[in-house]
Amino acid sequence: NAGVTQTPKFRxxxxxxxxxxxxxxxxxxxxxxxxxxxxxxxxxxxxxxxxEGTTAKGEVPDGYNVSRLKKQNFLLGLESAAxxxxxxxxxxxxxxGDTQYFGPGTRLTVL
Amino acid sequence: AQSxxxxxxxxNVAEGNPLTVKCTYSVSGNPYLFWYVQYPNRGLQFLLxxxxxxxxxxxxxxFEAEFNKSQTSFHLKKPSALVSDSALYFxxxxxxxxxxxxxxxxxVTVRA
Numbered sequence: 001n002a003g004v005t006q007t008p009k010f011r012x013x014x015x016x017x018x019x020x021x022x023x024x025x026x027x028x029x030x031x032x033x034x035x036x037x038x039x040x041x042x043x044x045x046x047x048x049x050x051x052e053g054t055t056a057k058g059e060v061p062d063g064y065n066v067s068r069l070k071k072q073n074f075l076l077g078l079e080s081a082a083x084x085x086x087x088x089x090x091x092x093x094x095x096x097g098d099t100q101y102f103g104p105g106t107r108l109t110v111l
Numbered sequence: 112a113q114s115x116x117x118x119x120x121x122x123n124v125a126e127g128n129p130l131t132v133k134c135t136y137s138v139s140g141n142p143y144l145f146w147y148v149q150y151p152n153r154g155l156q157f158l159l160x161x162x163x164x165x166x167x168x169x170x171x172x173x174f175e176a177e178f179n180k181s182q183t184s185f186h187l188k189k190p191s192a193l194v195s196d197s198a199l200y201f202x203x204x205x206x207x208x209x210x211x212x213x214x215x216x217x218x219v220t221v222r223a
């Protein structure tokens with residue numbers, strides 16, 4: 001099993017550009033999450049999903065959108081990137097809210 | 112609000128010495144508590160969790176954590192630290208909606 005994978009690993013954007021981060025899991029988990037990690041702030045939840053076709057806002061949802069069209073995939077979109085969105089993004093999945101398992105992360109820089 | 116706090120930004124220990132990483136929690140009801148470790152340029156790895164039962168929880172890589180209800184703490188411990196234990200450690204608590212609230216993290220440095 002690959003576990004949780006994230007694409008891409010690195011990305012540099014200019015302010016105003018858009019992009020989509022892809023998260024995939026092969027553990028048949030119901031729940032999936034998107035976090036951002038910034039120095040000294042731990043992980044903050046952006047959006048999450050409790051099943052295929054569902055999404056919900058987390059702690060810091062502004063400027064991001066998500067979609068969960070397939071159970072194994074959870075997409076995070078930035079419609080108009082801003083420098084404040086420079087961060088490391090982590091995806092995680094869990095079986096019905098139990099232990100979360102994390103992907104390797106995507107390092108995003110917005111210039 | 113349900114949350115955890117990690118009072119130390121950094122912990123420095125010598126190899127072979129005991130390692131303790133502190134975590135305190137603030138929740139209503141019975142807490143579900145977790146410890147994760149993050150090595151440089153990697154994702155978070157699950158170490159252990161407390162749901163109910165024994166106050167001493169054993170996890171991966173020789174780590175254990177002690178749940179103390181009276182002190183609202185869930186400290187991570189390892190009897191003999193290794194240089195390879197140098198990493199960023201996060202405490203987390205399960206909150207409403209099956210989400211996790213993370214502490215700010217503690218950087219552990221184990222010197223040879």
